Amino acid sequence: MVSRIIPVAPFDLVIFGATGDLAQRKILPALFRRFCAGQIPDGTRITGCARSELSDAQFRALLNTALSEAQDEPRPDDRDLVAFLQIISYVPLDAVGETGWAALCDYLAGSSGERVRVFYFSVGPGLFGPLAERLHSYDLTTEATRIVVEKPFGHDLASARDLNRTLASHFDESQIYRIDHYLGKETVQNLMAVRFGNMLFEPLWNSQYVDHIQITVAETVGVAGREDYYERSGAMRDMMQNHLMQLLCLIAMEPPAKFDPDAVRDEKLKVIRALDPVEPYHIVRGQYACPPGQVGDDLTYRETVKNQRSSTESYIAFKAHISNWRWAGTPFYLRTGKRLKARSSVINVLFKDAPHSIFGEEAGRHANHLKIRLQPNEGITLSVTIKEPGPGGMRLMDVPLDMSFAEALGSNGGDRADAYERLIMDVVRGNQTLFMRGDEVEAAWGWTDPIIAGWQARGDVPKPYESGSTGPGDADLLMRRDQREWRGINP
Ligand code: NAP
Numbered sequence: 001m002v003s004r005i006i007p008v009a010p011f012d013l014v015i016f017g018a019t020g021d022l023a024q025r026k027i028l029p030a031l032f033r034r035f036c037a038g039q040i041p042d043g044t045r046i047t048g049c050a051r052s053e054l055s056d057a058q059f060r061a062l063l064n065t066a067l068s069e070a071q072d073e074p075r076p077d078d079r080d081l082v083a084f085l086q087i088i089s090y091v092p093l094d095a096v097g098e099t100g101w102a103a104l105c106d107y108l109a110g111s112s113g114e115r116v117r118v119f120y121f122s123v124g125p126g127l128f129g130p131l132a133e134r135l136h137s138y139d140l141t142t143e144a145t146r147i148v149v150e151k152p153f154g155h156d157l158a159s160a161r162d163l164n165r166t167l168a169s170h171f172d173e174s175q176i177y178r179i180d181h182y183l184g185k186e187t188v189q190n191l192m193a194v195r196f197g198n199m200l201f202e203p204l205w206n207s208q209y210v211d212h213i214q215i216t217v218a219e220t221v222g223v224a225g226r227e228d229y230y231e232r233s234g235a236m237r238d239m240m241q242n243h244l245m246q247l248l249c250l251i252a253m254e255p256p257a258k259f260d261p262d263a264v265r266d267e268k269l270k271v272i273r274a275l276d277p278v279e280p281y282h283i284v285r286g287q288y289a290c291p292p293g294q295v296g297d298d299l300t301y302r303e304t305v306k307n308q309r310s311s312t313e314s315y316i317a318f319k320a321h322i323s324n325w326r327w328a329g330t331p332f333y334l335r336t337g338k339r340l341k342a343r344s345s346v347i348n349v350l351f352k353d354a355p356h357s358i359f360g361e362e363a364g365r366h367a368n369h370l371k372i373r374l375q376p377n378e379g380i381t382l383s384v385t386i387k388e389p390g391p392g393g394m395r396l397m398d399v400p401l402d403m404s405f406a407e408a409l410g411s412n413g414g415d416r417a418d419a420y421e422r423l424i425m426d427v428v429r430g431n432q433t434l435f436m437r438g439d440e441v442e443a444a445w446g447w448t449d450p451i452i453a454g455w456q457a458r459g460d461v462p463k464p465y466e467s468g469s470t471g472p473g474d475a476d477l478l479m480r481r482d483q484r485e486w487r488g489i490n491p
Contacts, residue, residue: 008428010043012111014104016095016131017122018048018059022150024066026181027122030420032067035084036077039425047107049093049100059090095127101138113142118427120148129166136170146427148177151242152233153436156452157445164438173438177427182243182345183434184419184426187378188250191347192264194372194380196255201370204351207330211367212482214333214348215247217374218340218489222288222467223314224304231305234312235285239336241448245272246436247374248332251347252322261432265440272443276321278451280458286315286472288339289464298339298467313462314338317475318451319482331482335475339467342491345374350484363396376491379404 013031015023028048034040048059067081091107093100108117119135121128128149135141149167154160167176182188195201204210217239223230230238249268256263287301287310301314315337322332351368366385373379381400388395426434463472470476470489479485 005037005039006425006429008039008041008425009116010041010045011116011118011428012045012047012108013118013120013424013428014047014049014108015120015122016049016093016127018090019050019052019054019062020122023048023120023122024063026420027120027424028063029067030418030424032080032084033418034421034425035087036080040087044087046088047104048088048090049104051092051094051099053092054090056089060085060088063088095123095134096130101134105138105140108140114144115142116428116430117142117145118148118424119145120424122150125150125152125154125163128163132167132170141170141175145171146175146177146430147171148179148424148427150179152237153178153242153441154445155233155237157442157449160441160445164442168438174432176438177423177432178436178438178441179423180242180246180436181419181423182374183246183436184421184423185374185378187372187374187380188247189434190378190380191250191372192259195251202255206326207328209351210330211350211352212331212333212484213251213350214487215244215251215335215346216348216486216489217244217247217336217345218342218470219336219338220340220343220468222298222304222339223301224299227305230314231307231310231312235314235316235336235338236448236452240316240334241444242436244334244336245444245447247347248320248334249440251349252327252332254326259433261435262437264433265437269437269440269443270324271322272440272447274322274324274327275447276323277447278318278320280454280460282319282478283451283455284315284317284472284474284478285313285455285460285462286317286337286465286475287312287462288314288337288467290467300467301338311461315340315462315465315471315475317471317478319478333479333484333486335471335486337465337471341468341470341489343376344489344491346487347372347374348487359394359396363394366396366398369398371487377404 015027017023031040031046054062064081064085089107091100091104093104111117119131121131123131132147147167154163195205246268249271252271253267254270256267289300289302290298302308302310305312315335317333317335320332320334349370353365353367357363357365368385369383371381373381379402381402383398383400385396386399388397423434463474465472470486476486
């Protein structure tokens, strides 16, 4: 199946932090793939900015290497590569000084006010404010200007509010795109299509029929390379407050009146506001802690961050409740961690048992289960109960109705845009549906701040867990106390 290309007019895209990891590994390769797909029209200009003194040719050479490394397969066509590099330029610039800004003004001068102008802030959060201020003071913003802001958006409610205030003093909310790449994933959008495009699920999507919901985002990588940031942040701030909260919102929200940015974001916001505070005994924090050499040449979390007394969590699990008519009584179990058994992002919706089994106890108890895989191998599986084949009487078994998107939508991965491709093109098109609004981010911090303050006040220390495991044993206990268990973490 070949994706439909929605044409856009030529635009300008300026990437601050263009020499950095995210720009080189994700943003620019995503733009290149859209270019190869024919979605970047003639006349578009892409400009990299950072402090490094590079010429256009040097930046293109850097990008050439990054693109060759970032493409999985097939290898990029040389003609595409050459043509793409021609629309790329570079302006050395300091976000906190005045160097380079006049050159950027010259570069952008002359384009009409209607031409879409995107400024992508792919820099540390401390530079978001200075960049916004300079874009304003150098008069670089037009009616058609949009800014893209990377995570983390603040460290707590107070800093998120400050940041929102700073951005709001220079940009209208309709111009601010707070990116969470999880929301650009095909399956995340499919979650909405499955829920709101089918009669099958919506009548069952409530506490009367759903026993509980599990959201798991497991990573095999540790924190090496991001030690300082991670040590200050931990799993709660790095993953839970944004990615998992967003997934929770999409799975739990009421149907919006239409698929429109504010309608969707209003419904997500209502979910966050309906979340109960989490009881301390419903929270499990962990830290990967196997001796060196036990798994490859891995280091413990504390060795990696070079702090033997660290109490930052590399794993967190908790049980949350949403106090509204739809979900009262249905727990949501969320967990995320580093150095776990497999890389896997999955939402499991576990339905209740049938109220009465006409087949008797010996047939076994079976409940439906909807599994939504976000990565890897995006897809959706619904388990249904059937009779076990053969003459052995009426025994029941579960079989999966499996929809792998790779199989259903064609194996040509090139036809399916990745999250950054989709989100960047949404910015160019001016569609904010998959981006977080300022009040949503603040509400999420408003809910997580007291949880963090609680464990800090109690002096809780994260429980050790072995690298390559499913996390600390206490997380299993959290489920067992409710006569439930986590679904496996499988690749
Ligand atoms: P990075 O590798 O450290 O890159 C930072 C970039 O900012 C470099 O290009 C750097 O180039 C530039 N820079 C630093 N100070 C500057 C200044 N004063 N003026 C202008 N440019 C400056 O960081 P990153 O990993 O790409 O992350 C960028 C942002 O994305 C961060 O907010 C991060 O939290 C977020 N993010 C990253 C990832 C990821 O996978 N990397 C994922 C999600 C979110 P010069 O030193 O040449 O100036």
